[in-house]
Amino acid sequence: MSRLLIRGARLLGAEAADLLVDDGVIREVGSIRVGSDVEVLDADGLVALPGLVDLHVHLREPGREDAETIATGSAAAAAGGYTAVFAMANTSPVTDTAEAAERVLDLGRACGLTEVVPVGAVTKGLEGGELAELGLMARSRAAVRVFSDDGHCVHDARVMRRALEYVKTFGGVISQHAQDPRLAGPDACCHEGEVSGRLGLTGWPGIAEESIVARDVMLARHTGSRVHVAHVSTAGTVEVIRWAKAQGIDVTAEVTPHHLALTTDLLAGYDPVYKVNPPLRPTEDVEALRAALADGTIDAVATDHAPHARQDKEHAFPDAAFGMLGLETALSVVSEVLVQPGLLDWAGVARVMSSAPARIGGLAAQGRPLSEGSPAHVTLVDPDRELTVDAAESRSRSRNNPWHGRTFRGAVVATVYGGRVTFDRGATSRTHRPLTTASTPGADL
Numbered sequence: 001m002s003r004l005l006i007r008g009a010r011l012l013g014a015e016a017a018d019l020l021v022d023d024g025v026i027r028e029v030g031s032i033r034v035g036s037d038v039e040v041l042d043a044d045g046l047v048a049l050p051g052l053v054d055l056h057v058h059l060r061e062p063g064r065e066d067a068e069t070i071a072t073g074s075a076a077a078a079a080g081g082y083t084a085v086f087a088m089a090n091t092s093p094v095t096d097t098a099e100a101a102e103r104v105l106d107l108g109r110a111c112g113l114t115e116v117v118p119v120g121a122v123t124k125g126l127e128g129g130e131l132a133e134l135g136l137m138a139r140s141r142a143a144v145r146v147f148s149d150d151g152h153c154v155h156d157a158r159v160m161r162r163a164l165e166y167v168k169t170f171g172g173v174i175s176q177h178a179q180d181p182r183l184a185g186p187d188a189c190c191h192e193g194e195v196s197g198r199l200g201l202t203g204w205p206g207i208a209e210e211s212i213v214a215r216d217v218m219l220a221r222h223t224g225s226r227v228h229v230a231h232v233s234t235a236g237t238v239e240v241i242r243w244a245k246a247q248g249i250d251v252t253a254e255v256t257p258h259h260l261a262l263t264t265d266l267l268a269g270y271d272p273v274y275k276v277n278p279p280l281r282p283t284e285d286v287e288a289l290r291a292a293l294a295d296g297t298i299d300a301v302a303t304d305h306a307p308h309a310r311q312d313k314e315h316a317f318p319d320a321a322f323g324m325l326g327l328e329t330a331l332s333v334v335s336e337v338l339v340q341p342g343l344l345d346w347a348g349v350a351r352v353m354s355s356a357p358a359r360i361g362g363l364a365a366q367g368r369p370l371s372e373g374s375p376a377h378v379t380l381v382d383p384d385r386e387l388t389v390d391a392a393e394s395r396s397r398s399r400n401n402p403w404h405g406r407t408f409r410g411a412v413v414a415t416v417y418g419g420r421v422t423f424d425r426g427a428t429s430r431t432h433r434p435l436t437t438a439s440t441p442g443a444d445l
């Protein structure tokens with residue numbers, strides 16, 4: 001494999017330095033001179049983060065390759081700075097066997113743009129009844145550690161209890177889509193409140209999420225097992241998780257960029273691009289989610305990248321599919337709503353978008369500090385670069401992009417996965433410019 005020099009990157013909490021990558025590993029960090037046989041990424045003024053890790057994406061293959069494939073989803077992931085993504089099990093067929101998980105793994109490896117980690121279903125066919133082949137999936141080549149019926153809640157407490165007991169035996173985790181189906185059924189498509197009343201849309205009350213999370217943290221305590229809360233969307237859920245963590249219960253949680261930035265008011269025009277599950281919530285919830293991510297109550301940002309073909313999404317609001325794209329814009333949204341206002345620094349971004357999700361998902365080779373001997377998974381970010389989102393330019397096969405037309409400050413410039421450049425917005429051709437903090441580069445990170 002060819003060698004790569006990442007020149008002059010701003011490392012977290014350290015001086016700017018060059019990184020020499022050989023055979024997929026960071027060999028040297030410092031001031032490095034190389035010959036002309038080495039590919040160079042000019043990272044002057046760019047922040048180098050450990051490669052981003054996304055615990056929650058929908059890649060739609062097998063079954064809905066018209067909406068996304070593992071290849072197009074991997075390209076979108078690389079463009080978003082991701083070096084690992086966890087592919088949810090709600091494909092067709094469902095990832096509920098060892099063979100299905102291995103197939104997703106192999107398709108991801110064949111693309112080679114990012115690590116594609118299969119998530120196994122908790123129950124057969126996501127039907128909520130019988131447990132899927134959890135042990136076989138764990139012992140397969142795919143070594144599945146994260147299990148989820150995402151898109152559906154594991155609503156039967158007895159099934160959830162057994163699943164938690166089972167995955168404990170091999171250090172797995174259940175990622176729960178918390179939605180009590182009796183409190184928020186299939187027609188529920190809008191946060192239950194003033195807006196749903198005014199628009200005449202069926203409400204999806206926060207209590208449908210909070211009551212399941214409260215039950216699940218108690219089941220995690222009872223079983224001594226590990227539960228992860230997918231796409232937290234309300235202030236009440238934050239309170240439950242904060243309490244559970246204070247009791248020492250083994251619970252982790254993720255929040256999406258859209259729940260950190262968009263509110264239920266956007267539904268006023270009935271644009272189905274804003275229809276997502278769980279729904280967009282009011283400002284008070286958004287503020288609580290931002291604060292919870294900053295103080296560590298919520299561990300990670302996960303996109304819930306949910307591509308949909310036009311024929312599924314472009315309908316009257318109640319009939320449209322749930323979900324929105326997220327992979328290519330996540331870092332820019334986090335930069336805009338958390339870094340610019342001072343709620344997170346870049347070390348904090350590395351925590352919530354790389355090291356914490358890697359730890360939760362059991363990926364030892366991801367989320368590591370960029371030091372000698374670490375695998376070369378690197379995301380280069382320009383904190384000041386403006387990015388205007390154009391849905392037509394997406395690498396995703398789908399166009400349900402809620403950020404179309406928005407301009408963000410802060411963008412991924414290049415991604416290195418296993419020592420190979422998988423995305424480059426021009427880092428190889430950038431002109432040199434001075435570091436913004438010349439005396440102590442990295443001090444503001």
Ligand SMILES: NC(=O)N[C@@H](CC(=O)O)C(=O)O
Nearest residue numbers: 058150151276277306322323
């Ligand atoms: N998050 C979404 O809005 N959609 C998800 C599944 C789901 O959680 O409904 C999808 O697969 O499209």
